[in-house]
Amino acid sequence: MKKNKIVIIGGGSAGxxxxxxxxxxxxxxxxxxEKEDELGGILNQCIHNGFGLHLYKQELTGPMYAQRNIDxxxxxxxxxxxxxxxxxxxxxxxxxxxxxxGCYQIQAEVIVLAMGARERTRGNIQIPGDRCxxxxxxxxxxxxxxxxxxxxxxxxxxxxxxxxGLIMARRLTLARAKVVGVAEIMPYSNxxxxxxxxxxxxxxxPLYLSTTITKITGHNRVESITLCQVDxxxxxxxxxxxxxxxxxxxxxxxxxxxxVLSEKASVEIDHRTKGPLxxxxxxxxxxxxxxxxxVLHIHDLVDHVSMEGMLVADSVVSYLNDQHFVxxxxxxxxxxxxxxxxxxxxxxxxxxxxxxxxxxxxxxAFLKIxxxxxxxVKLPKVDLHPSEMQTFQLPKVFLxxxxxxxxxxxxxx
Amino acid sequence: xxxxxxxxxxxxxxQMAYTLSLTSLSVLVLEKNAEILNEVSxxxxxxxxxxxxxDEHTLKAKLNVRGAYLYRELCAKLEVPLMECGSMxxxxxxxxxxxxxxxxxxxxxxxxxxxxxxxxxxxxxEPHIADSVIQALLxxxxxxxxxxxxxYALIDNACQNGVQLHTSEPVLKVERGSCFTVTTQKQSxxxxxxxxxxxxxxxxxxxxxDPDYPIHLLYKRGEYQVTDKSDASxxxxxxxxxxxxxxxxxxxxxxxxxxxxxxxNNHLVDDPYDGSCTIEGLNEIDAKIGExxxxxxxxxxxxxxxxxxxxxxxxxxxxEDHNHWINVIGIDSPGLASSxxxxxxxxxxxxxxxxxxxxxDREVYIHPKPLSxxxxxxxxxxxxxxxxxxxxxxxxxxxxxxxxxxxxxxPAQTKSVKGIKRRTRPGSGRCQGGFCEAKxxxxxxxxxxxxxxxxxxxxxxxQFLIPMEDLYEKK
Ligand SMILES: Cc1cc2nc3c(=O)[nH]c(=O)nc-3n(C[C@H](O)[C@H](O)[C@H](O)COP(=O)(O)OP(=O)(O)OC[C@H]3O[C@@H](n4cnc5c(N)ncnc54)[C@H](O)[C@@H]3O)c2cc1C
Numbered sequence: 058m059k060k061n062k063i064v065i066i067g068g069g070s071a072g073x074x075x076x077x078x079x080x081x082x083x084x085x086x087x088x089x090x091e092k093e094d095e096l097g098g099i100l101n102q103c104i105h106n107g108f109g110l111h112l113y114k115q116e117l118t119g120p121m122y123a124q125r126n127i128d129x130x131x132x133x134x135x136x137x138x139x140x141x142x143x144x145x146x147x148x149x150x151x152x153x154x155x156x157x158x159g160c161y162q163i164q165a166e167v168i169v170l171a172m173g174a175r176e177r178t179r180g181n182i183q184i185p186g187d188r189c190x191x192x193x194x195x196x197x198x199x200x201x202x203x204x205x206x207x208x209x210x211x212x213x214x215x216x217x218x219x220x221x222g223l224i225m226a227r228r229l230t231l232a233r234a235k236v237v238g239v240a241e242i243m244p245y246s247n248x249x250x251x252x253x254x255x256x257x258x259x260x261x262x263p264l265y266l267s268t269t270i271t272k273i274t275g276h277n278r279v280e281s282i283t284l285c286q287v288d289x290x291x292x293x294x295x296x297x298x299x300x301x302x303x304x305x306x307x308x309x310x311x312x313x314x315x316x317v318l319s320e321k322a323s324v325e326i327d328h329r330t331k332g333p334l335x336x337x338x339x340x341x342x343x344x345x346x347x348x349x350x351x352v353l354h355i356h357d358l359v360d361h362v363s364m365e366g367m368l369v370a371d372s373v374v375s376y377l378n379d380q381h382f383v384x385x386x387x388x389x390x391x392x393x394x395x396x397x398x399x400x401x402x403x404x405x406x407x408x409x410x411x412x413x414x415x416x417x418x419x420x421x422a423f424l425k426i427x428x429x430x431x432x433x434v435k436l437p438k439v440d441l442h443p444s445e446m447q448t449f450q451l452p453k454v455f456l457x458x459x460x461x462x463x464x465x466x467x468x469x470x
Numbered sequence: 471x472x473x474x475x476x477x478x479x480x481x482x483x484x485q486m487a488y489t490l491s492l493t494s495l496s497v498l499v500l501e502k503n504a505e506i507l508n509e510v511s512x513x514x515x516x517x518x519x520x521x522x523x524x525d526e527h528t529l530k531a532k533l534n535v536r537g538a539y540l541y542r543e544l545c546a547k548l549e550v551p552l553m554e555c556g557s558m559x560x561x562x563x564x565x566x567x568x569x570x571x572x573x574x575x576x577x578x579x580x581x582x583x584x585x586x587x588x589x590x591x592x593x594x595x596e597p598h599i600a601d602s603v604i605q606a607l608l609x610x611x612x613x614x615x616x617x618x619x620x621x622y623a624l625i626d627n628a629c630q631n632g633v634q635l636h637t638s639e640p641v642l643k644v645e646r647g648s649c650f651t652v653t654t655q656k657q658s659x660x661x662x663x664x665x666x667x668x669x670x671x672x673x674x675x676x677x678x679x680d681p682d683y684p685i686h687l688l689y690k691r692g693e694y695q696v697t698d699k700s701d702a703s704x705x706x707x708x709x710x711x712x713x714x715x716x717x718x719x720x721x722x723x724x725x726x727x728x729x730x731x732x733x734x735n736n737h738l739v740d741d742p743y744d745g746s747c748t749i750e751g752l753n754e755i756d757a758k759i760g761e762x763x764x765x766x767x768x769x770x771x772x773x774x775x776x777x778x779x780x781x782x783x784x785x786x787x788x789x790e791d792h793n794h795w796i797n798v799i800g801i802d803s804p805g806l807a808s809s810x811x812x813x814x815x816x817x818x819x820x821x822x823x824x825x826x827x828x829x830x831d832r833e834v835y836i837h838p839k840p841l842s843x844x845x846x847x848x849x850x851x852x853x854x855x856x857x858x859x860x861x862x863x864x865x866x867x868x869x870x871x872x873x874x875x876x877x878x879x880x881p882a883q884t885k886s887v888k889g890i891k892r893r894t895r896p897g898s899g900r901c902q903g904g905f906c907e908a909k910x911x912x913x914x915x916x917x918x919x920x921x922x923x924x925x926x927x928x929x930x931x932x933q934f935l936i937p938m939e940d941l942y943e944k945k
Contacts, residue, residue, distance in 0.1 A: 092865065142862035153846060155870070157857035160849035178902040180696070180773035187746040188775055190927040190934055194904055205908055207922060207935035232938065271749065277932050293749075317866070317900070320700070 062086035063373060064152055064165040066143050066318065069098020070359050071350020072171035073126040074366030075373075080133040082374050088163075089130075089137040090154060096130065096137070097123030098173055099196070099351075100359060102203045105224050107251070111360035122359060146322040148343055167345045167373050170319055170333065171366065174312035174351035176221075182310050184216075186272040191279030195221040195309040199228070208234055210305025214282055215239040216270050218246040218253070220357065220444075222309025227256035236260075237303055240268040240284060242291055245418050247311075247444045249357060269293060270306065279304055312355045322346065329396040330354040336385050336401035337409050338372035339365065347372060354398055354412070357446055361412075368410070375405075386459055391466035393417060395443065402463050409451040411465060415441045423468050424449065429461040441467075472498045472634075473825060475652050475661040477641050477675055478668035479506035481621050481806055482798055485813035486665055488624040491631035493827035498659055499625075499633060500652065502640030502671075504930045505889045506882065507621040510669045511806065512892065513694075513745065513777030515708075515723050515731060518552070518613040519804040522577040522584070523713055529787045534804045535580055537811035541613065544810050548623040549836045550615065553726045557612035557708035558592065560603040560762055569712050570607045577609070584609045598704050598764050612708055616726045617806055618892040622882065623837060629881040630835045637885075638930050641668075644678040650795070663824065665796045665816065670742035670780045672799030679795050685788065687800060688781045689742045690717075692734025693751040695759075696773040697766060698900045702728030709762045717803065720758035727895070729772075732759045739778065747774045772900055779803060787812070791820045838876055840894070842868035863913075864906040866899025874910060878917045885918060886926040887911060911935065 063079060065072045068091030076089050095101065100108070103119030110116060113125070130137075141156035150165045176194035184192075193201075193209055199221065201207045211234050215222045218241040226236045239257060244267045246253050257264050265284065271293045272283035281302045285293040314332040316324070324341045325334045332353040333341040340347050349365040356362050384404040388411075390397040395414040402409055411426070419441040426434040426449075433455045441447065474490060476483050479501035490497045503509070518541050524530035545552040561567045570586065577584045585608045592599060592606040599606075629635055639654035650664050668675040676683040697704075702724060711719040716736045723731045735754050752774060759765055782788050782800025789798050789812065796816060805812075821827075841849050841859060853860035858872035877893040878884050884893055887903075890910050897903035897910070915922045923935045 092862065140861050142865060142868075144862075144868060155841075155849065155853070155860050155862050155868075157853065157860040159853050160846050160860060162846060175901045176904050178772065178904065180771060180902055181769065183752060183768065183771060183774055185747045185749050185752060185774070187744075190932045197904055197907060200908055201935065202938075205912075205922070205935075206938045208938065209934060209936070211936070272746075274746075276743070277929055278934075317700075 058151070059161070059163045061088045061163055061165050062377070063088070063167045063169065064163065065089040065169040065171055066146075066152075067091065067098065067171035067173055067350070067352070068093075068096040068137060069171060069173050069350060070100060070123065070126065070362045071173070071352070071366040072098075072169065073123075073130050074363035075169050075171060075349055075369045076135050077126065077129050077133060078367040078370030079373060080135050082370060084374065084377075087135050089135060090141045090143055091137065091139050092142045094139050096127050096139070102196070102200045103224070104203045105228065108359050111358065112363055126363070143318055146318050148323050150345060167347070167376065169369055169373065170324070170341075170346065170348040170352050171350050172315050172318060172352045174355060175315045177308070177311045177313055179308060182308070184270055184273055187275050189273070189275035189277055189279050191275060191304055192273060192306045192308070195219070195225045195307045198307050199225055202228060202232060208232055211235060212237060212303045213305040213307060214270075214301060214303045215307045215309055217241065217308055217310035218248050218264060219309040219311060220248045220252050222307065223248040223252040223256040225307060225309065226262050227260055230260045230262065236262050237301060238263045238265055240265045240270060242267065242269045242287055245442075249444060271298065273306060279306055282306060312351060314352045314354065316352060319348070319352070327396065327400060330398065334400045335398070336403040337399045337406040338375070338403060339369050339399065340372060340376070345376060354396065357444060361446065361448070386461065386463055388463045388465060391464055393419065393422075393467045394465065397465045402459055404459075406456070408453065409456060411449045411451060413447050413449075413465060415443055415447075415467060418442050419467070423470065425466045425468055426451065427464045427466070428459045431458070433458055471649065472496045472659060472661040474498075474663045474665060474821070475500060475650070475659060476665045476667055477652070478666070478671070479625060479635065479637070480509055480511040480667060480669045481507065481617055481809045482669070482801055482812055483667040484621045484624040484628065485809045486667055486798075486816060487628035487633050487635075489813040489817050490821070491628040491633045492832055493829055495821075495825055495827045497628075497633045498661065499628075499635045500639050500641050500654060500659070501635065501637045504638045504926055505884075505886050505928065506625055506635070506637060507618045507892070508888070508929065510777055510780060511617050511621060513775055514617060514803070514806060515721065515734065516614050516617050516725060516806065517557070517708060517723060517804075518615060518807045520577070520582045520609050520612050521580060521804070521807070522573055522582050522609065523718065524804070529789060530804065530808065531580070533787065533808040533811040533815060535582070536814070537804070537808035538611070538613075540810035540814065541615070541807070545615070545620075547834060548627065550620050550623045551726050552613050552615050553724075554611060554613040555707055555724065556608060556610040557710060558587070558596065558606040558608050559710045559712055560592075560599065561605045561712065562602045562761070563604070566712055567605050570605065574607055582609065583611055596706060596709065599709065600760060600762055600764060602761065608707070614708065614723060614726055619726070622880070622893055626837070626881040627832070627835045631832045635882055641675060641678065646679065646795075663794045663796065663821070665798060667798045669801065670778060672780055672797065672801075676797050676799060680792065685782065685799070687742070688783065689739050689744075690779040690781050690802070691737050691739045691744065691776050692779065693747050693755060693776040694731050694733030694774065695752065695755055695771045696775070697730040697732075697770045698772050699728035701730050701766060701770055704730060704766065705763060711758070711761055720755055720762070722759060722763050727898075734777065742778055742780065745776045745778055747776050751776070772902060789816060794824065796820050835881060837880075838873070841870050841873060863909045864896035864899065866901050866905070867895040869894050869896050871913070874913050875917055878914065885914065886928055886932070887914065888928040890914070
């Protein structure tokens with residue numbers, strides 16, 4: 058069996074950033090595996106701009122951002138295979154690959170999971186009605202339009218105000234389709250504020266909050282949808298039902314980290330992030346298996362994805378230098394937090410970057426970080442929104458003070 | 471002139487076509503949809519019932535028991551997977567136990583193997599069975615198939631043996647003279663005998679031949695929830711509540727591919743093509759499945775669908791000869807399980823006496839095994855011969871490019887995204903086509919030599935892509 062020191066699964070932003078950083082740290086034996094026929098991942102279909110503000114201080118389009126990373130990757134001459142699908146990984150880090158050259162296994166010393174995410178589908182959110190043609194996830198419609206050059210419909214309704222949905226509302230309008238509206242079941246939007254303004258307001262596309270689709274009707278093709286307002290328990294209020302004629306429904310109802318492979322290797326998954334449980338080195342419960350990017354948790358900005366890839370590169374180097382991360386201290390989320398990452402702090406870490414999301418919009422709150430009952434940090438936060446991931450670098454002076462547990466809490470005072 | 475025209479390519483039509491293709495008869499199958507097996511036969515539980523349930527002295531009882539027997543032979547011959555997982559009917563109280571015992575008596579009389587299980591025994595076999603269950607009746611020989619896998623195997627063999635299949639041709643008119651003239655929107659065809667296997671349209675097609683045909687079918691819809699394959703080990707048997715007058719109840723079944731189905735309920739609908747799911751219906755399934763198993767969270771569901779049963783008012787199959795016009799209608803459950811026996815019965819009772827055809831020994835067409843079930847070495851050998859076997863188009867279900875191409879060019883051909891999904895699975899996994907649909911469209915377009923905007927999603931008139939150039943030209 059062929060051996061590779063480091064195998065990176067996925068050639069999107071996370072995988073590329075990790076590979077580049079590893080090579081820049083002098084690691085030679087790297088192999089990156091990508092299932093598509095080009096590198097870059099999902100960014101290739103995101104032709105709008107707004108990428109790279111944090112990392113490059115520039116507004117790039119998705120393909121431009123990807124290309125920067127690909128150019129560097131090529132310049133560093135890192136080995137990679139395209140059209141290659143990983144079919145299986147084992148706990149012993151044996152990777153099964155199928156590609157046009159063959160179907161075979163390789164033994165890795167380190168695996169970096171960077172497979173990205175998939176979109177939540179109609180079946181996941183269970184919209185009743187006919188099973189007619191004309192219901193797609195926003196990302197699929199985006200691919201058809203931006204990569205293949207085809208529109209999927211002419212009168213379109215978008216369910217979910219996630220960023221892909223908002224971006225697609227504008228994109229479809231520019232492509233001369235009629236976007237009739239966007240509905241969001243929550244009382245607030247799940248997209249970035251700038252996208253609400255630039256993609257909906259600027260094009261007079263209505264956003265219906267606390268509203269959902271309760272039925273899709275159509276014989277062969279979608280003919281109409283039933284829109285319904287929901288109460289504060291998110292239950293449809295049937296007396297508000299109204300029918301809207303459309304030929305297409307696009308769903309932008311969230312991404313799910315794609316961890317089917319991780320699960321095959323017995324990587325433990327957090328039921329909240331739907332990504333692996335990791336420590337502060339972003340290592341999973343399987344020693345030598347790391348995760349970064351959307352496979353770990355869903356990001357709203359690609360810059361953070363790239364940075365996560367680089368962080369994994371650092372961790373991989375220390376792992377290879379035989380630093381065993383033995384003591385793992387659990388990190389717990391408390392209060393109105395959807396999740397906190399990492400889920401463990403390992404005592405060998407020289408830094409701790411905490412990432413978290415709130416469960417609902419908060420104009421004012423305090424982030425309190427405590428260990429073993431003692432408060433380490435408490436700082437005021439304003440304008441927190443579930444759609445925006447927050448980060449906090451715990452000052453180094455506190456690292457020594459962590460013992461027993463670390464609690465990250467959002468509190469009102 | 472054909473000897474026989476079969477109307478409808480559901481499981482009954484394809485069984486009929488296969489049976490007749492082993493003889494010297496010339497046969498034409500007319501199917502109204504672009505894709506075969508796209509109605510009742512593709513939206514059901516896929517269970518090969520043993521035949522304990524139907525009332526005594528009915529065609530259902532006789533043909534179900536015989537059908538279950540014939541499936542063994544047929545599946546072995548055509549190499550179609552048959553999962554003999556067994557089934558259990560559960561009881562929650564003393565009254566229900568009495569009903570189980572009555573069923574057991576009926577099963578014993580029909581020589582169907584079965585056995586009562588007590589609490590301990592049944593929990594050992596089914597750790598996730600509902601807490602309220604106290605006893606169960608085990609039928610070890612109940613099996614499951616994927617109905618379309620069977621149907622495609624049958625039609626591919628039939629086509630290879632010389633049967634003609636015309637899809638997208640609904641039968642609109644029938645005239646009786648010295649022979650039958652059957653007319654679709656495209657053409658008229660002549661035949662000496664017609665077999666009406668048109669499922670939900672059965673009574674209406676019967677009225678094309680006899681405007682006074684008295685029977686009106688009832689349409690009973692059943693809705694389902696589907697889980698991802700990763701829940702496959704949640705149950706080991708097919709788990710039923712006690713049957714009632716409203717059918718076999720909301721059950722839990724593991725499909726051959728490992729997804730779990732929860733359903734169906736049973737509600738009368740006016741429109742036979744109303745295969746929609748409702749909030750109330752899905753809630754009903756969520757509630758009722760809890761009487762059989764410990765429910766799984768809603769987030770595990772990847773799909774919902776519904777099927778409509780074409781039921782006869784007598785609650786039995788109607789298989790009858792009107793002077794060489796054969797009606798095979800009212801084929802609701804256990805129609806799938808009975809289908810090989812239905813074809814045999816029609817052949818022996820109505821076809822053979824008229825034509826007395828010669829039986830011909832045909833070579834069997836075996837579907838290629840899915841790569842996902844092969845060893846790495848075996849796959850590697852295939853890839854070395856043809857690199858397209860190495861390129862994976864569907865990640866969730868592990869399907870290669872070449873397998874899709876092979877499916878498109880199978881003897882009965884496939885021309886829609888849905889057809890590809892049924893034949894080789896891309897789109898049936900957890901991403902529901904998110905990753906692979908565009909690739910499937912591209913392959914269909916290339917292999918069928920049509921532009922992408924002409925590729926069908928499902929039935930006729932389901933082309934769905936609009937090229938950007940078109941939009942800009944119009945303005
Ligand atoms: C919810 C549900 C659950 C079930 N579960 C089971 C089970 O577990 N086990 C079991 O044994 N059975 C089960 N059944 C029953 C089984 O599915 C049916 O008995 C069987 O599929 C009927 O097959 P068919 O060929 O008669 O009908 P269909 O599959 O509907 O085929 C009829 C075909 O005729 C075509 N057609 C119609 N009109 C015309 C026309 N004018 N011209 C040309 N073509 C025409 C249609 O397009 C269609 O392709 C279930 C049914 C339902 C609805």
